[in-house]
Amino acid sequence: MDVNEGVILANDLFKTLCAAAIGGVITATAIVAMSTNDSAGNNAVPIAQEAPTKTYARPYDLLHIMHQFQRFADKLYFAGKAENERLTGWYLWKLEQAALHVTNHETQPWYPAKYDEAVLFEQMLFPAIADLNKTVEAKDWASFNDGYVDLIATCNACHGATAHEYIRIIIPTSPIYNNQDYSIPTD
Numbered sequence: 001m002d003v004n005e006g007v008i009l010a011n012d013l014f015k016t017l018c019a020a021a022i023g024g025v026i027t028a029t030a031i032v033a034m035s036t037n038d039s040a041g042n043n044a045v046p047i048a049q050e051a052p053t054k055t056y057a058r059p060y061d062l063l064h065i066m067h068q069f070q071r072f073a074d075k076l077y078f079a080g081k082a083e084n085e086r087l088t089g090w091y092l093w094k095l096e097q098a099a100l101h102v103t104n105h106e107t108q109p110w111y112p113a114k115y116d117e118a119v120l121f122e123q124m125l126f127p128a129i130a131d132l133n134k135t136v137e138a139k140d141w142a143s144f145n146d147g148y149v150d151l152i153a154t155c156n157a158c159h160g161a162t163a164h165e166y167i168r169i170i171i172p173t174s175p176i177y178n179n180q181d182y183s184i185p186t187d
């Protein structure tokens with residue numbers, strides 16, 4: 001096959017793909033229209049009739065959990081600085097919940113088999129989260145900073161234990177997101 005023939009074949013393929021894509025858009029639109037109308041033809045929010053039964057072999061990588069950790073650790077800090085007990089407790093719970101995907105073995109195991117991240121979470125991370133949670137529940141805001149420093153030290157200790165000592169988490173100076181108010185709502 002010469003080069004020109006290849007280009008012509010590629011063009012044909014492109015046209016076929018475009019046609020398929022347009023067909024797909026029409027089908028998807030029709031499905032949305034059906035699902036947003038109830039039997040009387042009124043607009044209705046589609047509600048799932050059954051709990052999803054599909055199980056995913058690979059819902060997350062460890063790295064995705066780490067991205068959640070990074071975000072929640074940042075938000076946790078500013079919620080704590082604002083002495084907002086409910087929000088701080090909620091981010092601690094979100095941190096733990098993200099880690100539970102690993103300890104419940106719902107994630108793709110991280111590849112170097114010599115490290116077991118589930119065991120490391122249970123032994124290192126959960127105690128640091130539990131300690132900080134006690135501080136928050138006791139509204140001991142004077143100790144919040146120390147507990148937070150311990151938590152971050154745990155993140156970095158595990159990075160060291162898994163040969164990722166070059167990933168260093170620090171105490172944040174300004175929130176990653178600037179569109180959230182961390183203070184206790186007054187209204």
Ligand code: HEC
Nearest residue numbers: 063066069070073117120121125155158159162164167169
């Ligand atoms: C199992 C021990 C362990 C603990 C505990 C741990 N990490 Fe990690 N972390 C890792 C490993 C391993 C990687 C590298 C993953 C990879 O290579 O896919 C990583 C990677 C990361 C990255 C790099 C992601 C990127 O996109 O830059 C960040 C950020 C991170 N962790 C944040 C945290 C934070 C914040 C905490 C504490 C709340 C934490 N980690 C606790 C093991 C851990």
